[in-house]
Amino acid sequence: MKIAVLPGDGIGPEIVAQAVKVLKALASDGLKVELEQAHIGGAGYDAAGDPLPDATMKLAQDSDAVLLGAVGGWQYDTLPRPMRPEQGLLRIRKGMGVFANLRPALLYPELASASTLKPEVVSGLDIMIVRELTGDIYFGQPRGIQVNDKGEREGINTMRYCESEIRRIAKVGYEIAMKRSRKLCSVDKANVLETTELWREIVTGMNKDYPEVELSHMYVDNAAMQLVRAPKQFDVMITGNIFGDILSDEASMLTGSIGMLPSASLDANNKGLYEPSHGSAPDIAGKDIANPLATILSVAMMLRYTFNNEEAAGRIENAVKNVLAQGYRTADIYTEGTRKASCSEMGAAVVAAL
Ligand SMILES: NC(=O)c1ccc[n+]([C@@H]2O[C@H](COP(=O)([O-])OP(=O)(O)OC[C@H]3O[C@@H](n4cnc5c(N)ncnc54)[C@H](O)[C@@H]3O)[C@@H](O)[C@H]2O)c1
Numbered sequence: 001m002k003i004a005v006l007p008g009d010g011i012g013p014e015i016v017a018q019a020v021k022v023l024k025a026l027a028s029d030g031l032k033v034e035l036e037q038a039h040i041g042g043a044g045y046d047a048a049g050d051p052l053p054d055a056t057m058k059l060a061q062d063s064d065a066v067l068l069g070a071v072g073g074w075q076y077d078t079l080p081r082p083m084r085p086e087q088g089l090l091r092i093r094k095g096m097g098v099f100a101n102l103r104p105a106l107l108y109p110e111l112a113s114a115s116t117l118k119p120e121v122v123s124g125l126d127i128m129i130v131r132e133l134t135g136d137i138y139f140g141q142p143r144g145i146q147v148n149d150k151g152e153r154e155g156i157n158t159m160r161y162c163e164s165e166i167r168r169i170a171k172v173g174y175e176i177a178m179k180r181s182r183k184l185c186s187v188d189k190a191n192v193l194e195t196t197e198l199w200r201e202i203v204t205g206m207n208k209d210y211p212e213v214e215l216s217h218m219y220v221d222n223a224a225m226q227l228v229r230a231p232k233q234f235d236v237m238i239t240g241n242i243f244g245d246i247l248s249d250e251a252s253m254l255t256g257s258i259g260m261l262p263s264a265s266l267d268a269n270n271k272g273l274y275e276p277s278h279g280s281a282p283d284i285a286g287k288d289i290a291n292p293l294a295t296i297l298s299v300a301m302m303l304r305y306t307f308n309n310e311e312a313a314g315r316i317e318n319a320v321k322n323v324l325a326q327g328y329r330t331a332d333i334y335t336e337g338t339r340k341a342s343c344s345e346m347g348a349a350v351v352a353a354l
């Protein structure tokens with residue numbers, strides 16, 4: 001199997017190096033993997049004048065899966081928008097057609113005290129956020145900054161979903177719910193936004209195809225509040241691109257740190273792009289202190305969803321559990337009495353625990 005490795009910017013190269021160590025360790029044990037690296041984001045702009053160079057998109061299309069670190073950096077924030085790192089990420093998601101973004105918020109028992117919430121609120125937490133990834137206000141037209149009739153500049157973005165886009169993500173949500181506790185909460189803002197009124201109507205209509213699934217609906221503002229009030233009421237959540245972006249960062253803190261939250265972005269055939277849910281963390285880049293576990297756990301998701309290799313996925317997840325049980329902690333999840341580890345030490349500990 002061929003994996004395109006796109007480290008990107010900021011902490012991207014540091015965390016991806018740890019995930020690659022894990023893949024190479026599995027390869028030395030017989031897993032057949034071929035890795036090829038390419039630039040994306042600011043690194044793509046620096047190397048080829050484009051945040052998604054053609055060669056990178058071609059490599060992604062020729063590979064079975066893509067492992068991505070993160071993109072973005074302050075030095076790129078004033079570039080014209082099409083040249084910004086984030087556009088490279090949006091283009092590769094769209095280009096690969098990976099519309100289903102799975103972001104599991106799982107609390108490892110050892111990290112209950114690392115969360116900023118009370119341990120009893122988060123212990124046993126296991127939520128799957130299913131975020132639509134290639135539509136919504138991220139891609140809707142018209143968009144831009146224009147001068148209006150009064151000579152004043154105005155910024156425009158358009159929230160937009162068509163029925164088929166809603167249907168295909170809802171199907172993913174229902175099917176995941178069927179494999180878990182059969183509880184699905186759809187998050188929208190149907191009280192105000194027509195886009196999500198349609199979303200709610202379609203998700204509700206599909207419940208007849210999955211009668212065992214207990215469907216509920218929640219407005220996004222309430223969902224944001226409920227996630228910190230009583231997060232264990234949720235099992236599978238489905239939502240659109242922008243709400244899912246925000247809610248998944250919020251959910252990550254329930255698990256102790258955003259450095260713990262992996263993701264899988266899948267197309268209709270389970271070909272996928274795998275990346276941590278966090279960004280390039282420019283504030284800590286280059287210091288070897290970032291948490292690589294979200295990226296390492298994204299590799300486990302790759303093995304499970306794209307390569308159907310549950311055994312290898314389980315090996316990685318167990319190794320992560322073991323290193324946490326042994327007390328290894330990067331700075332973001334460090335609590336008194338545990339063993340502070342750098343990014344590379346954490347990667348090495350996971351390899352040793354495989
Ligand atoms: N998928 C992506 O590539 C992605 C996601 C989000 C943000 N970004 C980009 O990243 C840049 C920074 O954005 P931001 O600061 O809003 O979000 P961020 O997720 O990069 O960082 C937010 C905070 O979390 C910390 N953090 C993030 N990942 C961590 C890890 N693995 N270990 C320890 N701490 C970690 C950071 O140090 C920072 O304090 C921006 O350019 C943004 O556009 C990229």
Ligand SMILES: CC(C)[C@H](C(=O)O)[C@@H](O)C(=O)O
Binds near residue numbers: 072
């Ligand atoms: C960097 C940005 C384009 C991206 C998003 O908004 O999807 C990020 O926040 C994420 O969550 O992966």
Ligand SMILES: [Mg+2]
Binds near residue numbers: 245246249
């Ligand atoms: Mg985000």
